[in-house]
Amino acid sequence: MKRSWIALSLLVGALLTGPHLYLKAQPAAPSEKKIRIALFAPLYLDSAFDKNNVDRFGAKQFPKFIVPGLEFYEGALLALDSLNKEGAAIDLVVFDNKSSTQSITQQLSSPACNELDLILTYCAATELKYFAAAGKEKKIPVVNINLPNDGGVTQNPYLVLLNSTLPSQCQSIYNYIRTRFPKQQLVVFQKKGMLEARIRTYIEEAAKKRGGTPPAIKFVELSDSFTVQQLVPWIDTVKSTLCWVGSVEENFGKRISQQLVSLAKQRYKVTVMGMPTWDGIREFSKPEYRGADLLYCTPFYSPRTDSVSMAIETFFNNQLYARPSDLVLRGYEALWRFSKLVQRYGKESSLHLGSKSFSLFREMDIQPVMTAGNPPLIQYYENKRLYFLKWQDGFLKAAN
Template sequence: MNLSFSIKHLFAGLAIAVALSACSSSKKAVSNTSNSANISANKPTTEKKPEPPKVDKKIPFNVPAFAREVKRSTYNVALFTPLYLDSVFATSNDIPGRTMPRYVLPGLEFYEGAQLALDTLQAQGYNLRVTVYDSKGKQSVNTIINSKVLDATDLIIASVTNPDLKELSDFSRNKEINFISATYPNDGGITDNPFLFISNSTLKTHCEAIQDYIQQAFSNKNIILLRRNSPFESRMGADFKAAYEKSTNPKKSRIREVVWNDATTPEELSKYLLTDRTNVIVVTALDENGSKTILRKLGTNSATYPMQIYGMPTWDVFKFKEPELKGLQIYYSSPYYNDKTDYYSRYVSDYFRRTYRARPSDMAFKGFDMTYFFIRLMRQNGVYFNAEVGDAPKVISQFDFQPVYVKEGETTPSYFENKNIYIIQKGDSTDIKMNAVKN
């Protein structure tokens, strides 16, 4: 692999100096279009040699390409992430104010995690030709696609949103290249690409997982769905209803849907609560202000009515420290969980501590996890590893990629999606994993 740049000291609040240099002693110019990634450090160099993959003579998922075993001596990988290099270094190679802009950090941190994974795999003997693209550079993703530089790619890993997601998906489908959407929790309206993997599960999958979890966890429950009267939350309510109808649990309890707004009083909410059993309350609010508004209303009733409150994946980063929320049992769903005690998490943390004197962010862990997981899978099973993804061992977080059929009656997947959803309880100092629910 060739290196055109390495980004150092990513974190805001530190005196950050970004060096764009080659791993060799001679410096290279930074390209606005792409940069070939290669990284060097002391990494573990041993890995248990996998057994030869089983070759399925049939056509997995009704996609002819998946029946082909395509292995190469060197794999071409494209990594897309929003680096904003042209914006940050518009006038010079120095960062204004010596502080990295906050909007740059997620993409840089994802890149640094991926970079460490690539270097680790290279040290284990992987032959990779990796090109890193700045999805927020001067040249758009569409321009990069039209330039034909991606045509020989074997795998695309991207931390992008729409419209870049849709453009890369259309390209991957047309060229039959597996494309990993690593961080965007949405299918972007894509319904026809069996080469697409959505790692950050969609809200529909979260709704299904929460419904499944609460139906299994409580044998005698009063389930209430609290939503606002908006098209978005109405659609989420419909997803919960659909998940309930699909459930085969013989002891499932019906979900009562309650529409609330800012004028709704705690007394009005109490009409739906029971004193003799747990009230399982699902809140569809994604925004912090709306979430805290309804939680304050529920908090008024918490001394009288036992309740457990289940929120959305966005609640992961919310801080529910207000006195009126004290004592509430709050849970949320997440497709990603890292207690940072496993081997790879400690390995990443140690590297970041030695190299950057900082702790890796969740985006850095995800960059490492996605890159290591899928490139290892590709090397073991070939370019079309789709039939084997369900048996792949985890790196940091557990994944459960399943085919999704959006259109009724179709025989080819619309895409593959991570269906492994964790239910996590909010804690005072740390969050606690309750269970992993697979649909």
């Protein structure tokens, strides 16, 4: 955690002198317009430090809830440095969207947010509407890097979700199963819950959209105290079964995966598919999860073999004594990609949000989500590109 304290100490020292941190660019060339970006991250500075800039937790108790926002900020800062070295004129204004002294609405209406060209956010679903509304009013792109849902935002052609929404996740997983495992029987195991009911609806809709003659899908609802014997009737020692864990709850996913793997070791033929929330489960490398393939998908996969990823890794290893997380790459990618878009298209950048240009660590497929009306209207933009991975004998591999 040493590097987190270093970065946070530098950030808090700046932010506590005012309501935001302003990182000023080098002077713009006469023919080049300066770009102004606002970055909103959940830094929880008021929780971590008192008014005298003294941390509340001590050097050995770094609060984990601060880490995601800090890593997003670190990645964006590295991208800003790279762009400035290229000669780009970019001003970055950083806000703590968990501030106890200013609401998000107050932050967005402050003078620091005048004449913005781009807003980058890591936020809660309940907060997204404020950023989306600001982007729509200012007619500038608003890019969210974390949410897998639209937060209730509608008819906003300026909002971009880099995470895929739940309906898109279910559609992609279903299409993948139909393509890669066309002959396997499909069983969806779920726990009882409102979100699981929605996932079932999305899977059924995915089957209809796919067309053709879809294989029968068996939905099995399990109680919280389910046993391995309750799984046995739904799988086979002769025919292969694709077991889709239709829940985003990690503990449910880990428990059922472990039990299905134990059955696979008893010669039951199973392949297990999970939801994108499995991307953070490192326990799948342990021996008790070895014996069956455990698959899932994520929009944020990167093999980290490109020159930029390797340079970031080297910087973190040498300067911060750590390995950069996925959120560092997301922060770098979002600021770099969409700054380039604004540089090229200026005030018309919102008309090119689906551009395939400026890919960095991975390809994205940013598409408009349309209303059902006539004429259809853009609800928002969403990245629909998902990468499939699998845990096999303790190792994580690409499975596209």
